[in-house]
Amino acid sequence: MQYKGNSIVKEGKAVQLDDGVYWVGALDPDLRSFDIILNTANGTSYNSYLIEGSEGYALIDTVKAEFADDFFARLESVTDYSKIKAIVLNHLEPDHTGALPELLKRAPQARVYISQRAQSMLKALLKDSSENLEFQVVNTGEQISLGDCTLTFLSTPFLHWPDTQCTYLEEREILFSGDVFGCHFCDGRLFNDKVGDFRFSFDYYYAHIMRPFKKWVLEALDLIDPLDLRIIAPTHGPILRDRPRRYVNHYRELASNSLSGELGTNEKSMIVFYMSSYGNTARMAEAISVGAGSISGVRVSMFDLQGGETEPFVDLIEEADALILGSPTINGDAVKPIWDLLSSLIVVDLKGKVGAAFGSFGWSGEAVRMIEDRLRGLKLRVPQQGLRVKLIPNDEELEDCYNFGKDIASILIGKKKECKVLEFGEL
Amino acid sequence: MAKAKVSFDDIDLTVNVPVGTRVIEVSEKVGSGIIYGCRECDCGTCIMEVVEGWNNLSEPSVLEDKVLRENLAGRHQRLACQAQIIGDVTVKPV
Missing domain, CATH: 3.60.15.10 (Ribonuclease Z/Hydroxyacylglutathione hydrolase-like)
Structure with missing residues (x-):
């Protein structure tokens, strides 16, 4: 030819x-x-x-x-x-x-x-x-x-x-x-x-x-x-x-960044994606988002993965500073849309972004740890251990979610937490 | 067992570790931004900056030296997958 x-x-x-x-x-x-x-x-x-x-x-x-x-x-x-x-x-x-x-x-x-x-x-x-x-x-x-x-x-x-x-x-x-x-x-x-x-x-x-x-x-x-x-x-x-x-x-x-100018100077962007089968992980997502949003300088967006296409989400993640993923555990795994999103991110640079995972579960709750491992594999840093709630979150657990969001947002804006000292054996 | 302190500058966190522990064994667990690729002294992804205590890390091997050179590592940079903590040291991502 x-x-x-x-x-x-x-x-x-x-x-x-x-x-x-x-x-x-x-x-x-x-x-x-x-x-x-x-x-x-x-x-x-x-x-x-x-x-x-x-x-x-x-x-x-x-x-x-x-x-x-x-x-x-x-x-x-x-x-x-x-x-x-x-x-x-x-x-x-x-x-x-x-x-x-x-x-x-x-x-x-x-x-x-x-x-x-x-x-x-x-x-x-x-x-x-x-x-x-x-x-x-x-x-x-x-x-x-x-x-x-x-x-x-x-x-x-x-x-x-x-x-x-x-x-x-x-x-x-x-x-x-x-x-x-x-x-x-x-x-x-x-x-x-x-x-x-x-x-x-x-x-x-x-x-x-x-x-x-x-x-x-x-x-x-x-x-x-x-x-x-x-x-x-x-x-x-x-x-x-x-x-x-x-x-x-x-x-x-x-x-050049397609969304530059949308955020204020020194403002950080956090995106919370979730999937929820009974509305419990969704409740957690809301509390986390509100908690994170209570820290000034952090703009939070929340999306139900069920209602979106992967590709535009990839664009959003490229411009975001933090990526928080929520998934229930079904048959010992995070749900497919979460993996679909995570497997679509090779076209963007994720190095150094802050990542975190959360989710409600019924029996064993493996999803959160599996998502965290994947986030590390994608070279995000995961500074806060993921949050898991058994079944329906009560008020106290929703308060934990609020504080979880708040802590990640604080890390994101570089607000120094008290310097902690840990023992290797505790990790 | 002799202990040493490894501090991660980016997250303001210090861990007491047994002497001889590699940075890689600690940094991911505590959420420091040091990132890893091959994890076996080949790709150079995990180059980190040593902020303090440069002499309190094990000497780089011939292989680590080569990887650092080929990846144009700066002074006071090491591979986090290789460097062993032998005394108090502060590190951070590059």
């Missing part, structure tokens, strides 16, 4: 995208699901780039292992392996390093350039053959010369792995951005001013791949903003040569 119609990608041929810069990647139009988590309605591409300097060639990233033959054929159409001086790995995920072991055999003289955090991953990828590998760790601002052109490295970690970096070709004003500004969109016309409408794919990719790391996206954009940009060359999807700055600005919009 990719070689038909108006595709500029031909079998065994590189595509020149600028003076001395070539696309030597591969198209994968038949892929329908990427890494299990992403749908890819028209496939994807693995973009690899070759840069010609007066003193040798540099290769930026490779392709997925199954497409190594395509990649090598394109590479050989421009140069032979002995002229490759540098192999830059902006990101070591297998879809970009699949052809690396074979490439290193064919171009043993090439030096590999990676980020600080990529070292252990490189060794893990190459296993035994990594022993004699010559590689160099590079940081922001470090450069390598290819004679008449220079590559400058930008350390942009966690986009979307710890190892990620970008590489800038100053003389041509081209940014090789790795997965940043990429998308799963397979189109043999390659360039953003020629391919089909990829706006959905671009935003979808951001939402699933980059969104959990928005803090790091903003840091990377600060490094990228001052660069003169004629072309952005990502590792997936169209090459952005028509007004590339638009995509930088769009990333900034996507990474």
Whole structure:
């Protein structure tokens, strides 16, 4: 399919995208699901780039292992392996390093350039053959010369792995951005001013791949903003040569908080979600919410999960400072909507948010502890032991709920509690 | 058994522990914001800041040292899954 119609990608041929810069990647139009988590309605591409300097060639990233033959054929159409001086790995995920072991055999003289955090991953990828590998760790601002052109490295970690970096070709004003500004969109016309409408794919990719790391996206954009940009060359999807700055600005919009301005300065947001079979966990939720709301500076929202869709709740949680979950225990477990919500949170950053659990139960009440464990697994901090009430909460128990909410709200605004000393054995 | 105090700066809480206890064994139970990934000295997620008592933690192993370096850990940062408490120490999330 990719070689038909108006595709500029031909079998065994590189595509020149600028003076001395070539696309030597591969198209994968038949892929329908990427890494299990992403749908890819028209496939994807693995973009690899070759840069010609007066003193040798540099290769930026490779392709997925199954497409190594395509990649090598394109590479050989421009140069032979002995002229490759540098192999830059902006990101070591297998879809970009699949052809690396074979490439290193064919171009043993090439030096590999990676980020600080990529070292252990490189060794893990190459296993035994990594022993004699010559590689160099590079940081922001470090450069390598290819004679008449220079590559400058930008350390942009966690986009979307710890190892990620970008590489800038100053003389041509081209940014090789790795997965940043990429998308799963397979189109043999390659360039953003020629391919089909990829706006959905671009935003979808951001939402699933980059969104959990928005803090790091903003840091990377600060490094990228001052660069003169004629072309952005990502590792997936169209090459952005028509007004590339638009995509930088769009990333900034996507990474900014959608609800900013709703809360007052220094105000914290707490969301209470619950499910209730007999109304008991609901009563607890109300008392907790009222208690938390009694602390000034904390804005509390309460939702019955039965009446909502998961996706908008995920958006709310992303912006919230505290997440409190209430579930009854049914057959020794928390109820499914709670797990559905908790299993939908991988697209947002939860680190350091405050979490807590509560619930009414009939016999054994396992749900609360199980939810707490999951919250910790999601990297929330759970400073207050969960609250469990057997069957219908009485006035005293509702008072406990009120105080539970109040305590969590106090922790949230950093109101110092009396410094406690505990014994290890009591924990 | 010799005891030492580990204090978690972010939640203002101190725990008396037997000497040799790892920070990971305490921090989650008390709700400190130190977070964990692999829990076995590989991923670097649990890097924490040592506020006081730097010398009252066990010396980092060669492996921990490597993980700290690769993750660009700052001075006075350690892995909470590895560091053992051998005297009074105060820690907090990074």
